[in-house]
Amino acid sequence: MHNFFLVLLVVIFFSSQSSFAQNSISGTITGNEDQTPLEQVEIYFPQLEKGTLTNEKGIYSLSNIPVGPYKIVITYLGFQTFSKTLDIKQGENVLDVSLKLSAIEMEEVIVSTPFHKLQSENVVRVEYANVALLRKKGAMTLADGITNIAGVESVSTGIGIGKPVIRGLSSNRVLVYTQGVRLENQQFGDEHGLGVNDAGIESIEVIKGPASLLYGSDAMGGVLYLNPEKFAPSSSTEGDINLNYYSNTEGYNMNAGFKTSAENLKFILRGGTTSHVDYKTGDGDRVTNSRFKENDLKTGLAYQTTKFNTELRYNYNATEIGIPEEIGEQTKERTPELPFQKITNQILSSKSNLFFDRSSLEFTLGYILNDRKEFEDDPSNAALDMNLSTFNYNIHYNLPKVGKVETIFGLQGMHQNNTNFGEEILIPNALTNDIGALATSHIHFNDNNDIQLGLRYDHRSINSEATGILGEQDYIDQLNRNFSSFNAAAGYKLNFAKSFIGRLNLATGFRAPNLAELTSNGVHEGTNRYEIGNPDLKNEQNLQTDISLEFKNEHIEFYANGFLNDVNNYVFLEPTGTFQEDNAVFNYEQQDAQLYGGEFGFHLHPHPLDWLHLESSYQTVIGKLDGGDYLPLIPANSLTNTIRVEQSSAIDWLNSGYAFVTLRSVFNQNKVNAFETFTDGYNILNIGIGGSMILFKQDVEIRISGNNILDKSYVSHLSRLKPDGINDIGRNISLGLSLPL
Template identity: 30%
Template sequence: MKHSILFFFGVLITTIATAQQRFTLTGIITDTEGEPLIGATVFIHETKKGTATDIHGQFTITDLKPGSYHLHFSYVGYHALTQTAIIKDRNSQLRIQLEESVNELHEIVIESNPLKLSQRENSVLIESVDENFIKKNTGTTLMHSLAQLPGVNYINMGVGVSKPVIRGLSHNRVVVADNGIKQEGQQWGSDHGLEIDQFNVEQMDILKGPASLAYGSDGLGGVIIIKHPNSLPKGKHQAKVQLLAKTNNDTYGLTAQAKGNHKGLSYRLRLTGLDYGDYKVPAQTFEYNRFILPIEHQRLKNTAGNERHLSATVGINRNWGYSHLTVSNFHQNTGIFSGAVGIPRAYQLDHDGDFKNIDLPAQEINHFKVISNSNIMIGKNWLEVDLGYQNNLRQERSYPHAHGRPVDSTNVDALELTLQTFTANARYFVNQHEEFETIFGFQTAYQQNRTGGFEFLIPAYHKYEAGLFSIFKYHASDRWVFNGGLRLDMAHIDAEETTYPFWYRSEYIADVQRNPAVKRDFFNYSAGIGLAFIPDPYWSYKLNLGKTFRIPSPPELTANGIHHGTFRFEKGNADLKAEEGYQLDAGIFYERSQWMISTSLFANYFQNYIYLSPNGRFPREEIDGELYPYPESGQEYAYKQAPAMHWGGEVNVQYKPTSRLKLYASGEYVWIQNTKTQLPLPFTPPYSIKLDAEYHLPIQTAILSGAFLKTNYSIYGSQNRVDQNEPTTKGYELLNASMGLEFGRKGFMELLFQAQNITDRLYLNHLSKYRILNLPEPGRNFVITAIFKLTGSSHQKEG
């Protein structure tokens, strides 16, 4: 056996390292009139190597092995283009034409879908954003910025914590993939944010709709893919510093990045620090349970926080592929509104003299990640391997007497959750013909969750899951593109029996069982088929059908405790079945001249849909025949299961009347209903309409190289379709504006100004965890960002 293993690795290494003939790929990139595009970018996905066109629009890439390559071509103001090139036994030449683009987001290469399909060829619509979009739409969190896209929302707790919602689905129905690795950080909790440094994101894709085939059962609702940034060419180096200030909560922040490529060794380093205070609201009081409570100085007490993040990447890019290693650490310490733990009382809300201190209750999160990404040429095919390790430490702090225990100021660790995740993904790309490509993939993950603290919410558990899948694409003709696949998944969950002491009015009552031992095994399949019909260069019609399923998460099976960040008691159900869904997506995409229009409709039927529902009562524990209420618990929310219908759609229209003016309009609507009770499912976002106008000023001086003005008007409808015991929420409108200035020929400095909620509108966000307390969202906010960039180069031959 030992000799067989050594022989296998010897053959593999020999295959990879064996010298082969090297070939050269040359070409020219022009516009539709045949004029060369100077400085257009050419990038090879498989090797992470690229170049730019010269003054004649020509490019040269040398030292290529025989095989299949996905080439990405992009140029500012033009459609990005993806093309497959198969290098066989000779040098190759290409002639590429790029078309002008109405939508700047379509100037971004979409490469996150495993099949590398273009927007026109894909059977579902994909939204792609880059750091320019995020910069122009800077929010309090990454998800706040992405919420400008139709179909994308967020659940928030204050200003520093938010999580993604796609088409009304969230938590364990939306995957966030960071550099190919699924983010694992207690995402089941509504008050548990996304542990991603928003300034460290340079490009991302949002897949709206079923993505279980490639990303596992939790991709049932969609995927947010944070992509590994492209390496700079050899000899190129860049440093960037960004300063940030916000008036609403006195935010001050700095993020700095250095990246480059020294003789084929690429590197990237990012440091981020943020400090912010209690946020301001346009109200002096709020109403809870018919009591009028004060908001002193119009600031929500104890909503301050701070963040410290670090990320470092090093890697090599060669003709056989690439290998990159990323180490990152996300650290956030944030207060929780003083009235959110237990029943709000006026004395808890008195100003303590400091708007920036973090008092109790509070939560501290540290998320450490190590990710390895490699792409290796084997023969003429490619093997992608992603390996990851994550350690998520969540500490929630509170006073013991708020939980019925004796006063003890030295013991404030209410809840501690430590989640370790080991992940391994592999994808083997077989592409012998340009018309047909197949991917075979394997994914596996192992999780261990440990618990601590004087309060109980979920038990310690182990979870193992694995999946096998195959995906194909077939270019039947220039007009028809088909894609589809099949996936098999299994999972094993083993949760420990847990007992905890029960306290009532500072008196110990008894040890009670909070959850029994739970051992569950799951096995199921996902399948999908999609097509894109492209009758001409302007229109694309899309249809996608899929059967999906989702494995219940351990908290859905085992939770049984007070979740103070969400002001409720959560109760799991150990007998939950796996969700199964049948999903349909249809879309139309049109772009010509000054117009871009996209529409998408979706209809999904879920068997055994799992949801958390308020049941209108407060939890009690029976001990020796007596009922004891859980202290300061809030209403009980129980995990339930029922058949459900989920449908809706998005529309996005963009018009470019002049080369400098862009007009945008988008809208979305989501409808979810329990077909058993005929009641809406809780926590559904309302419809929204967003209107934008962006104008680029005709300014070109020795100092100022560019400027833009932008305004945004958003309308959010009332949400009256609510579950029993869920409050309705009134609609509202928000007005925002921004401007940007760019200095120097190479944009060495940028200044951006934003005014958010200009009218200081008082409103409630239906998806906010503070909504149940009738707490308003932040008021007027002014944001200023200064970016300084320095680039340099050394003469190194690009091979």
């Protein structure tokens, strides 16, 4: 931690010595049909993380812009996104833009990939979802909301515990990034949730497939990248209150935020609280101890000059989650009963950029403290008490552009310490150290062809202490293992015509075995298994081929994504046929595996009915071991159809409105692992309506949605409560209100 703050102070001192040349850019934004000035248009420099809005005359102005080539992105609802790389000169720069009308949703800048391009410019397809839109669909938690993204599901234990599944891979095979740093919170455990509150999260990006080139170990299945909300534009102050109520759990979710920005200094603060009683299934029964409550605080401070910018963010999250096991006493208590978890997660991160004449240096530092306690018999004495502290760093040097080639060199690393304080030891005390180096280039040949190439090397060391008494059943020997891997990625994007984009990507990824897989020797209470680790496990290594085709014009969009994922040394649990303490004994084993499938989607918004949207998407994945057995926890195939209307209104009290009806059809899952049972298909009907209205001279957003509106009794194949005969949540009406301050 001392090094963390020392580096930060050195960088701030260095920036104070840099040139303060007042380079600026200004201009006017208009609509192309009648050249009417457009107000509240967003002008944003992604690499600089600096932006502003136009005034009532369509005029904007930004100062403290460094010299060199930087991408500018201009977005406004109902118009095509404008993107261009500008060569900023010393002094005053002028850019006037006339935006083109479009019924297609605005394109966003993708920040989870290294070159910060628009989706249509990326060689790798990345799924993007705005968290505000997920709330409109009635999402109760962030883990619930991500299931609206094609190819993404969630392994759930009730509604309080959920973890992402990307194309059939989950747990340590999917990496989560938040505040620009990798989230480490004992994610190996089946009963460990995502651990992030949606308050203060602006958007989600999903890389579906190996991303080890960019992020190292554990990203072999993909990355869930959570973008925090932006600071306020320069010389402005904003605030808001968001209220949500959920009928099924009589739950509430409230958060309030405040942010203010001067020319150089910016500040943001958001606090939230959540509470739910036991959820009710479609059968009308409440699932005992599925209740949970959560408190969350996010704050940040940023400083920007011409040659330097930095931001410091902090997140404190405290959660109490019941672990449901049965449908028992029907109550509406909000305090979890035994067994339950108390989890606190603290994330401190610093992201800084130094800008040179035609290159830049970006470095991100993060410190995460995860404290997980599980109470089984005594609410005052934790049976399981684990403390995980993680320091990580990520340094990228953006080389000067040479012709049409952009190149980045990177260095990443992690130092992690796991310590036990409880009477039960799930994984031993251990130190983990990572270091990785990468190089990646993007070559833009012309408007039709792009290539991206990359190479990376990683090394991980794991050193754990011996646990227990030598010779006794639960003894765990000390471990000293090293894991290394080279990984590469190559991608090609071709614009067949103005409206067609094709992409072909090949990438390798890897995952070093986690501590549970290497060292377990005892009962895993969350799964009622006696698990025995294998200290000789090798790296998981995969090669995935992705091919995608997209068509988009003013009224029709469709996409088709296919993938083939070959995994060497896939780690899985296999029963021995014996029992310990009435629990079946399972060993960790390895075998090659293969996953394949894809996502397909269609979106129609016909002219002149631009307010009408017809959307359909289908997703499928199959996973098998080389021995012929199906992999566990593979999501069932599903088809989602939506009719949506969106209308800007000229009525004095109504700014805009929307309504939707969605039918989600999940098919039978009969391609199951030998230790799973078939899961019947089901259909879920969701509806919603809302809009932005003017009440008491305030612009207020109101949301009403009904999920599982027909109160269907069903269970997801990825529910950990399925073996206990417990169904998923029944009808849930949610009400939402957002008020500016």
